[in-house]
């Protein structure tokens with residue numbers, strides 16, 4: 001974990017709601033892997049607000065492209081104060097043929113960096129967008145990615161997720177990574193876990209991962225604000241997350 005400066009090189013709008021911001025970064029950040037992220041502060045001077053959590057979608061030699069909402073404005077040459085790398089890479093299985101990415105009521109941004117890497121390793125990827133995630137337009141994503149739009153029916157005691165070939169998709173995936181809206185992650189992840197439990201006889205370990213995105217005040221494991229209770233311990237998302245095996249989390 002290191003505090004450095006990044007410089008915005010280019011900004012490109014990629015759909016109605018999001019833009020890609022290319023950052024020139026130092027070598028320590030260009031080793032970023034799928035699942036890791038940055039804490040960014042646009043101003044060099046001190047201010048009382050927490051850093052923003054920025055998710056990479058592409059990394060290259062001394063550059064990282066992050067995806068940001070179009071509501072935020074950036075200009076080439078702008079200097080960003082960056083703390084990183086935050087978290088651990090996603091733990092993909094050694095033998096992996098198929099991956100399901102699932103975004104529920106949130107843009108799929110935290111999951112996107114996996115796609116070129118998985119496809120480049122001949123791993124088939126399907127991305128299911130549920131609820132308000134369907135508003136995220138995907139034309140800029142690789143054509144080999146299968147994108148499926150689904151819907152969510154929320155009842156007081158249950159949540160019904162529906163998408164075409166749902167049972168097949170769930171049975172087909174070797175691993176699943178899920179991002180949900182941040183307003184109530186535990187509740188939403190528990191609904192997702194329940195659906196997988198209903199569709200499979202058993203939800204094995206190392207299969208279904210929630211990508212947790214709590215507020216990260218420090219990002220270095222010092223404040224304990226990002227602690228998530230798990231079966232054997234308490235897990236800090238900023239140091240051991242963001243992806244946790246949902247069968248091991250106390251939801």
Ligand code: FES
Nearest residue numbers: 219221223224238
């Ligand atoms: S953000 Fe402070 S311990 Fe994780």
